[in-house]
Amino acid sequence: MLDRMDGDPLRDKWDRRHADASGAAMPLEVLVDNAHLLPAAGDALDLACGLGGSALFLADRGFRVRAWDISPVAVQRLRERAAGLPLVAEARDVVARPPRAAAFDVVVVGHFLDRGLCAALAAALRPGGLLFYQTFSSERVDDSGPGDGPYRLQPNELLRLFAGLRVRFYRDEGRAGDLAAGFRNRAQLVAQRAG
Secondary structure, eight states: OBOOOTTOHHHHHHHHHHHHOOSOOOOOHHHHHTGGGSOSSOEEEEETOTTOHHHHHHHHTTOEEEEEESOHHHHHHHHHHTTTSSEEEEEOOTTTSOOOTTOEEEEEEESOOOGGGHHHHHHTEEEEEEEEEEEEBSSOSSSOSSOSSTTSBOTTHHHHHTTTSEEEEEEOOTTOSOTTSSSOSEEEEEEEOOO
16 A cells, blocks of 8 residues: 655655665664564564665564555565565655554664654553664764754653663663764664553
């Protein structure tokens, strides 16, 4: 299914970026580094999936995966790479059409931030379901990611946005210590809905 998004400047921006991307899409670090927390199987959503590195990672592990992105170009490229895997990729405006409640065992979100969507993301988890979230933070050491503004997290903001979930892992190093080392410019969260 393809949402009608003709002439959408945001979609056009991401279509151009994904059309020009080369190399394999990599899964989010928060997902790879915390894969031991994943259930053995289930239904997963990679929201704002881009070229689908996290979606492919989950499908390779046997999850039934839905991958949504505003860019039809990204979705088409992911479909080509996902042939034979339990993965359905869809061009979808996730803000206009958020996931339904209790639909997924795993939800992954990377480098996307719409604070108004956070309650729907938490609600989309089934009991015991896990949220893996990684996006840009305001305390940064370089110019990677979006400029200052609404697409960057404030310190500890992920904890507040998902306060109703149980934290299993959190990382937001900010500008502390040796700025040449560690995981900088982004925050990570793994949180679980009560079972």
